[in-house]
Amino acid sequence: MATPADLRSAFENRLKEGIPNPPGEFHPLDLERAKDDKYLKRILTHVDNDLKQASDMLWDLMVWRKTVGANDINESTVRMDYLKEGTFFPRGRDVDGSLLMIVKAKMHVKGQKDFEEIKKIIIYWLDRIEREENGKCVTLFFDMEGCGLGNMDMELIKYLISMFKLYYPLFLNYIVIYQMPWVLSAAFKVVKSLLPAKAVEKMKFCSKDNLKDVVPPEQALTCWGGKDSYKFEFVPENRSAEQSTKKVTFAEQGDSHSPGEMLRLNPHDIIVFKNDNDELSGQFTITNMDENAVSFKIRTTSPEKFRVRPSSGTLPSGSTQTVLIVVQPGFQLRTVTKDRFLVMSIQIPKTDLTPKELADFWQNSIGSKVDEYRLKCQFPEKALSRNGTVLDGKGLEKQDSVTNALNNLQSNYEFLHRDVKRLKIFQFLTLFMTAIAVVLGYLVYLNTNANGGYCERM
Structure with a gap:
């Protein structure tokens, strides 16, 4: 598997061969991108870890940025x-x-x-x-x-x-x-x-x-139809503000917590679901590692499939919260396995903020220190092998009979559908042959009358 170091090396080797003119030397800020492992990993992921495609993409975007003058585009040049x-x-x-x-x-x-x-x-x-x-x-x-x-x-x-x-x-x-x-x-x-x-x-x-x-x-x-009454008003960018205060974490393999991150999640990358008390559920803990109080929110790609408790809250420094996630009845597990969870956190001055104050902090989070963590789902192999649907109190125990009934219904529908198609074909052939017989009969009739009339005139 290609690494950011491999991509950086390929780019540096290409630099030694020389940059075409135009566009000329790359911008220093863009050259810094080629030293940033996070940015290089974005490129590799974008092209499914194909080193050749990644190398071409990095070079092409460097040329493009120099050609259009991307780093020089600002409020004074547009x-x-x-x-x-x-x-x-x-x-x-x-x-x-x-x-x-x-x-x-x-x-x-x-x-x-x-x-x-x-x-x-x-x-x-x-x-x-x-x-x-x-x-x-x-x-x-x-x-x-x-x-x-x-x-x-x-x-x-x-x-x-x-x-x-x-x-x-x-x-x-x-x-x-x-x-x-x-x-x-x-x-x-x-x-x-x-x-x-x-x-x-x-x-x-x-x-x-x-x-x-x-x-x-x-x-x-x-x-x-939403709740944000914002009306657009252009606000110039504050380029002098510290851009490094925002930290995004994608919960990749490695330590469960890194210096500078607000939260420690356990487990830090995968939520393991179990069939417990006749329902599929999983859980993880959130610990506030920051010096300040934090507010957290939990999002999922398919909110209709899960019950999350709590889905938001506040944590004093050093405190821990357990989050329980339950799969809602009625969803195919093989579609649920593709879903992801996102934990978002933001610093707040205290934990006893009013709901409105808390909403204002989140609404104006641009420019604040925000951490984000992504989690995948893992379900029991037994549940997945049944291709099951989470049902009601008995959950997967009712899966087999329901699946058999659905399969029988599907089979009966397919047989009926084929029979209807055959019947339509037979009807069409019958009508077609009848039409041919009528036409042939009519032609014979015309031919007979024509010959008879001719003989009489002779």
């Missing part, structure tokens, strides 16, 4: 009227805690603005978010409410997709298309064709009714 109108802006977080990069599509009309300037705005926001989020994934949120054909700009969409595909490795969490008008359905089929299979899996079409499955109501804007 069109401020474009920046302040709010077609693109970050706000809120999805169920995984990823920041939303919102695209207000109805504010964009194809051909009315300088597209090269729009590109610079996009690079500005993506670079700024990458710095502020410390490389954590973002969700691209297309707000399509109120859009028409004039707002559909395929060139813009292709450009946005290319950013995440080619130049911002492992930076995309979801692509959310919100309230898409039916008239644009065909256009988004084209968009799907542009995406690799992994990206297509990340696309989520949402309406006001099911947006809560992707974006929690407290993180959703009021115009989407």
